[in-house]
Amino acid sequence: MPYLFLAQKNKITYLVLGGDEVVTKSLNELLKIAIEKEASDIFFMPKENCYLIKLNIAGELKFLKKIEKISGVQMINNLKYRANMMLSEHRRPQTGAMEIAEQIYGRLSSVGDFLGRESLVIRLIYQKKTEGMFFFQEQFENVVNNLQKKGLILFSGPVGSGKTTTMYHVARQLKKQVMCIEDPVEINEPSFLQLQVNEKAQMTYAELIKSALRHRPDVFIIGEIRDKETATSVINAALSGHLVISTVHAANVNGVIRRMLALGAHFEDLNQTLNLICYQRLLPTVQGESKVLFDQLFFDTPDTLDFIKNNGSNKMTMNWRMRLEKCLENQWITQQTFVKYLEG
Template sequence: MTTIVFTYLFLGGVKLSVEKLSDLLAVSLKKEASDIFLLPEANHYVIKLSIAGRIHFFERIEQALGTQIINNLKYQANMMLSEHRRPQTGALLIATHVYGRISSVGDFTGRESLVLRLIYEKKIAGRYFFPEQYQKIVTGVQKKGLILLAGPVGAGKTSTMYHVARQLQQQVMCIEDPVEIYEPAFLQLQVNERAQMTYARLIKAALRHRPDLFIIGEIRDEETATNVINAALSGHSVISTVHAVNVYGVIRRLLALGVNLEDLAQTLKLVCYQRMLPVVTGGNKVLFDQFPFSISEFIEHNGSQEMTEKWREDLEECLAKKWITRQTFQRYVEG
């Protein structure tokens, strides 16, 4: 059983908020929820859990109790307790091998909503339906160039990048917003827009350290895309994430951010779209759709909103081996 190592701040001496937060975290970890939502509604708060990609109602609590729980979480994540309207982000350790990433924002009345992302550091063994897919990424990062991961929120992209990086046992530098998983063996830098420590600026500074592998949390703008490509062109190994609906969408997204197709041909080695699928025996496993980049194949499928043929074949194999249900197959067959 996972031991919760979270410590709590007693705000106003209200023990109930501590107990409620403990119970909420215990249930969320048991169900392997990917996100916990605390959302203000009228004069109360609604708590929802995201489990295997679906949002489930959990509980409705009093507004004062919801505020106390939010303040407890913000305190542990080193966020400003006095700020209730502007967006804030933070990170914290939730339990043994479970990390949390917090995002909060207030509405026009100053009532805050908060989302707590739960990131599970599971053992590699048994985490993937087809270990050879994971091994393809490990092999790829040992060469110079760029590997990109895509997939919806909670698909496990960050965990995959960290699992892969640990296999190298070499110098790894991470640039994230925020740092989601604490790894003392890596040099981890955190984006701070207020201090002008952007993705782009941190990448430029980090190049002087010449790490064996860069982990870039997310390519979200043109400047970051340019610097990631330049890092790969200069002979570094880089792994990062991009928001896209499939492997072909990753390429389209980079082109929209101003990346040259010829530069992609020189740097981009592998594109992976991943989903976390519920398993019949309980829990979840990762399935990848992988595309070793080639200009000709991309041109052939440009504009396609579909997954590759291999994705369906792998899903059919998962169904035939009774790893997943027919319902799961139907739900994920299009990505």
């Protein structure tokens, strides 16, 4: 099926009909390379007369190739079409999602610069086999054990550290009614009821959580706590007797508490609802794979939160360092990886 892409001639923008066979072939080749290299992101970066394509591999941005400007525009519009994004909008930010390949999903984000040149980033989300996903299986079992309680479990870590994959994996262990609210939905899971944020239709995180409570799910997965309204809604859901699993951006496990308080959460409510905080990183192994390492905080006594609030540092816990040293001792990771991730 043909698709539309934008072309300029004498500073006038036209919609040009282009066959998608060549573009699809080029995209498939690009995606194949990215997947083989286990890239977490693909960047289409506009320059004056071309596009630079770069890959984020194990946290390092690597140049892949340079393509003609018109080819870059064609590829971007092909991807936007497949991700249900507006082709006619190439300046304002947009997000979308699509299935890249079997068990591999893409989260797309586009925006135009002040010259109207559009850039695009594809976040690749891999549905990896759960066996061998973690360096220490007992860390995962700690999460599963906390799923048996009502309350709040928070995951943190930088972009691309596998938080969404982990949340879905742990929720599958319950075999209960799970409702997901995300922006956008990243992983297609038929056994879950998945809702997608659409702020233009007034379907915000807070509004969807409020509506979803009427469906009485056993478990909520909330994609991200990013503002006061969402933080309040998440805590209210946990206070109402639900298990809520969510993410929040912070530099370490102690930083999650500060972040939640900064977003307007009340200390007393956190004290009643928080069960576990997991800060996670995806570390490259010497075998060329990537595995999850957690830094975890458990709220199993009433004074735990108070102690962390008043005494928590800006550094990783000693348990993180001990686990990292164990990975190095077992020759699962290199010395370079050990040094790189020592501070989280």
